[in-house]
Amino acid sequence: MYAGISYSQHIKLQTSIDTNNILIGDQINYSIKLFPDNNEKTILPLINDSLGKFLVVSKSKIDTLIENKKKVLSQKIILTSFDSGLYIIPELEFGFISGTDTTFFKSNAFSVKISSVPVDTSKPIKDIKPIMDLPFAFMDYLWYIIIGLTIIALVFFGYYLLKKWKPKVKEELPYDPKIPAHVKALKDLNELERQKLWQKGYIKEYYSRLSDIIRLYLERRFAFLAMESTTNEILSYFTQFISSSEITKQLKILLEQSDLVKFAKLIPSPEENSNMLDYARNIVQSTVPIENDDNKDAK
């Protein structure tokens, strides 16, 4: 330790270096300590990136300490040099302001010998060393692994949420499943009668609606795709469930008559129009499912 102390009535300034002999590029710790009185302010010299022939590698912030009940301002500066020779760390000037008086103190200058690395010229020049491989350290990669796993987990979680929360297309039924098929069919037939479509000249619409009501009823009542079936297909299915030839005949007449009106511009007589509605009602009423006694009791 090489130190310099400046005094007035007591120690005001103390500077020191840890060595005065370094190899080129080595570092010197330059320590500054100021001991102002309690009401004194200080003026510090401006230290930029060099100090004389020395380069400032880093400098700490000015630290304020209390030593033996006295305020101490402390700063550490790391210096280096890349020129060999004997160089001086110049003296620095510090001011202490007390009231209207300012007193300046200079620190000591330090001489530092910077030696270059001794080279044995008798030996051949060696090639530069190859890049060194550092041993594998799990900790070096830990963050990358964590980030990678987090991204994968987020992607899977996002995919899961997308699958889970994908809006499900709710197939809308053209009817309320709680209302029994025959109840709805009879209600719709009453509504059709009330609308007086054929009386107003809407014959095609009347027969389209009439055949749709019956087909929807058959679809719900006998569980086959009546809305997607042709007249012959419906009759073929119907005869599998219903043995009554009279009802089958009425259904055949109704559907065929509807086809003729819908696809062949047939204009039936008013009597036929009202007969078809009666046939439709009869088909529904004759095929209403019979509730068994157990079910009745349960109700």
Place this chain on the structure above:
Amino acid sequence: MADIREINEKIQQASSFIELLQMEIGKSIVGQKNMIERLLIALLANGHILLEGVPGLAKTLAIKTLASTINAKFSRIQFTPDLLPADLIGTMIYNQKKEEFTLRIGPVFANFVLADEINRAPAKVQSALLEAMQERQITIGEHTLKLEEPFLVLATENPLEQEGTYPLPEAQVDRFMMKVIVNYPTRDEEKLILQQNTSKTSKVINKVVEPSEIINAREIAKEIYLDEKIEKYILDIIFATRNPEDYGLGKIKSLINYGSSPRGSIFLAQASKSMAFIKRRGFVVPEDVRSLCGDVLRHRIGLTYEAEAENITSDDIINEILNKIEVP
């Protein structure tokens, strides 16, 4: 109703040859009602037909018999890998005496052309025939010759022995109005076939129809009433092959590579009218459309690899669609 009654009367008068045809064909063909009905529909709708079935199901015989019942020119061309377009459409031959090129027309100049095993000839021969099918005319050198009406190409192919064949490209197969799958006869039908072919008697097929009658029937078939509800039904079916998700058929979207072309809707409407004619009706009903959907659309729907991997056929797709689209 008056106009439909008028059409009905016309049909009654003009359709008498249908029964005669069916009777004559029935002399040599047992069963295969569906195939014969489709042949008649193609004849009436001015469309061409592709029959697919394993060998020995009377595909060629049915076509030959149909041609024999009509007083028209019939040609049979056996497609082979070494066949050339000139063998089909004809060529210009140098006449040394006259010192000029003279035209020699090929077998395609007939009313009924049977293209037997069409997939055995290379693409350039297929395309020469398909050009004739589409344009109904042939150009040889500087001569453009119209083909005589009725002109009907009836092609056959068998689904076996695919080695060394040239499958028809989608664009060309699209020109056939129908692709009919010919199935095996029933046990009773086969018994009758056995008896017919082992007996001494041979039945003579008579020419019972004139080409003019067919042309007249075609004109009447065009007049058959197709209600807008049926038009909508046809369009719904065709569009469901293109955008199945719009019709609640999202599950088959991944199975369809491409849907039917507009030819599909045109041919489906025309074939439905012809079906109505055969049934002696002046109007089309949904039954007509539904019964022909498979034959008109099966070669117009492209399947994805996914569908092929799951052994799903275009017929399965069509059935799904028909079970979803509401009948008017």
